Amino acid sequence: MPEPISQTEYWNSEVGERWTAMQAELDRVFAPLTAALLDGAAPRPGERMLDIGCGCGETALLAAGRLGPDGGVTAVDVSRPMLARARARPASGAPITWIEADAQTHPFAPEHDLALSRFGVMFFDDSRAAFATIRRGLRPGGRLAVLCWRALQENPWVSVARDAALGVVPEPAPVPPGGPGPFRFADRDGLAAVLAGAGFADVAVAPVDALLTLGDDADEAGRFCLTVGPVAGLLRDLDEALRDRAAAAVRAAMPRERPVRLGAACWLATAVNPA
Numbered sequence: 001m002p003e004p005i006s007q008t009e010y011w012n013s014e015v016g017e018r019w020t021a022m023q024a025e026l027d028r029v030f031a032p033l034t035a036a037l038l039d040g041a042a043p044r045p046g047e048r049m050l051d052i053g054c055g056c057g058e059t060a061l062l063a064a065g066r067l068g069p070d071g072g073v074t075a076v077d078v079s080r081p082m083l084a085r086a087r088a089r090p091a092s093g094a095p096i097t098w099i100e101a102d103a104q105t106h107p108f109a110p111e112h113d114l115a116l117s118r119f120g121v122m123f124f125d126d127s128r129a130a131f132a133t134i135r136r137g138l139r140p141g142g143r144l145a146v147l148c149w150r151a152l153q154e155n156p157w158v159s160v161a162r163d164a165a166l167g168v169v170p171e172p173a174p175v176p177p178g179g180p181g182p183f184r185f186a187d188r189d190g191l192a193a194v195l196a197g198a199g200f201a202d203v204a205v206a207p208v209d210a211l212l213t214l215g216d217d218a219d220e221a222g223r224f225c226l227t228v229g230p231v232a233g234l235l236r237d238l239d240e241a242l243r244d245r246a247a248a249a250v251r252a253a254m255p256r257e258r259p260v261r262l263g264a265a266c267w268l269a270t271a272v273n274p275a
């Protein structure tokens with residue numbers, strides 16, 4: 001069995017390169033979810049904001065426009081390729097400081113009005129300690145708004161491709177309970193308990209549902225599913241012939257309507273730093 005790699009190694013491997021290459025497409029596909037996150041986070045002019053696991057920068061850049069020139073964004077990630085893409089993108093509004101650091105332990109200045117994350121908080125070794133670190137980066141009364149995936153079965157944009165791939169490739173070992181992974185916070189009560197345990201008050205967890213437009217046709221949608229997200233991980237390290245068969249099965253499983261749309265289900269968790 002190969003040694004498990006750390007999340008920092010993982011997001012600096014070909015995975016980070018792949019996400020970087022898919023940045024524009026990914027931001028287009030996730031746009032309805034991003035809009036729900038920004039509405040929930042409600043960044044206001046002049047506020048200082050943290051973006052946790054900012055990746056290629058979409059949420060930091062969009063929020064910077066709302067915060068305006070008197071605001072400020074600190075955007076943190078462990079992935080060098082994704083941060084390099086973020087830094088290279090045109091920015092306006094609040095100045096953005098991009099930092100390569102582990103958000104679980106980084107000593108954030110306790111001055112932020114808001115911390116948000118689009119799918120960047122499910123990969124911590126110790127989620128409660130990590131959220132306590134993030135909370136300490138907020139001033140008293142500062143707000144948290146994070147978007148996480150609900151269960152795999154509630155996310156056809158992943159499960160349709162995954163079920164098709166699993167007709168060809170072996171089932172992966174299950175993620176240990178509480179271990180890092182995209183569905184770490186599928187359980188609503190578990191997510192609320194982690195945030196409360198990290199010292200947050202007024203914790204609320206609300207469902208966000210959207211139809212994602214994965215591509216203009218089945219080929220394009222299949223390519224998207226095979227390039228980002230959990231299905232890509234299933235095909236890594238397989239020999240080429242098996243990978244090709246799995247990819248063909250995924251493309252064949254995509255709906256025939258054009259454009260191809262499949263559902264996504266998230267939790268939007270909001271909370272306040274009481275002290």
Ligand SMILES: C[S@@+](CC[C@H](N)C(=O)[O-])C[C@H]1O[C@@H](n2cnc3c(N)ncnc32)[C@H](O)[C@@H]1O
Binds near residue numbers: 053054057119120124
């Ligand atoms: C699923 S991606 C989401 C990226 C971006 N927020 C987006 O929506 O496109 C998860 C991100 O979290 C980052 N990440 C994972 N663990 C982290 C940690 N401990 N500290 C900072 N960033 C982390 C990864 O490098 C990656 O960029």
